[in-house]
Amino acid sequence: MLCAVIFAIPSHAPWLGELMGTFILVLLGTGVNASVSLRKTYAEGAGWMVVTTGWAFAVLCGVLTAQAFGSPGAHLNPAITLSSALVSGDFSQLPAFWAAQIAGAMAAATLTFLFFYPHWALTPEHGAKLGVFCTNPAIPHLPSNFLGEATGTFVLVLVAGAIGSHGVSATGPAPAFAPWLVASLVWGIGLSLGSTTGYAINPARDFGPRLMHFLLPIPGKGASNWHYAPVPILGDLTGAAVAALVLHWARF
Numbered sequence: 001m002l003c004a005v006i007f008a009i010p011s012h013a014p015w016l017g018e019l020m021g022t023f024i025l026v027l028l029g030t031g032v033n034a035s036v037s038l039r040k041t042y043a044e045g046a047g048w049m050v051v052t053t054g055w056a057f058a059v060l061c062g063v064l065t066a067q068a069f070g071s072p073g074a075h076l077n078p079a080i081t082l083s084s085a086l087v088s089g090d091f092s093q094l095p096a097f098w099a100a101q102i103a104g105a106m107a108a109a110t111l112t113f114l115f116f117y118p119h120w121a122l123t124p125e126h127g128a129k130l131g132v133f134c135t136n137p138a139i140p141h142l143p144s145n146f147l148g149e150a151t152g153t154f155v156l157v158l159v160a161g162a163i164g165s166h167g168v169s170a171t172g173p174a175p176a177f178a179p180w181l182v183a184s185l186v187w188g189i190g191l192s193l194g195s196t197t198g199y200a201i202n203p204a205r206d207f208g209p210r211l212m213h214f215l216l217p218i219p220g221k222g223a224s225n226w227h228y229a230p231v232p233i234l235g236d237l238t239g240a241a242v243a244a245l246v247l248h249w250a251r252f
Contacts, residue, residue: 021066105208
């Protein structure tokens, strides 16, 4: 019976692409966080450049996976899905995509916990463990933190829209090169705008792993900082909505 249910699941569907793509994105992203932050890994203390580079490649791998599994748009991000809906006026995919993205992020966070299992007990810092899963501000100041997340997501949505615009596609690189450009975009955002909040720029990437940090039996994990949790959700959605208005006005 179980096998019949498994084989009945379509192997190529937009929601499945979003789930699998987000899973790969968050697995590789939280993986580089863990590698740099946890004790006794070979990459311990490798620094911000390694983190931002790892997340850039995580986005690339996530986009390619999502496209292969049936989501050509490869949103991997509720903010991107919202901006796309606002520009097109079609909100029909919003619930399914958001659910798939959050589920993929939660599954990835769970695997990250298991993958680095021996290292949690050796890492005494609560903040280091939380930082593997989700973002936290370098200086807690909610208005500035909100602006930082909104700005980063605004740049993400606006430039991603520009990459796929008629002006660029008519004279620029082949469409298959677009995932590399989006990965470079995320790398640039991390290097330039990410150092104050940790640049979630993706509500699913932050909320799903934060929830798993709360639920999983991580040794000495400390609090999950739910006080800050609305910022990378509402800030990111706000930045995406503003960018969508600009894209709609510019008719990209």
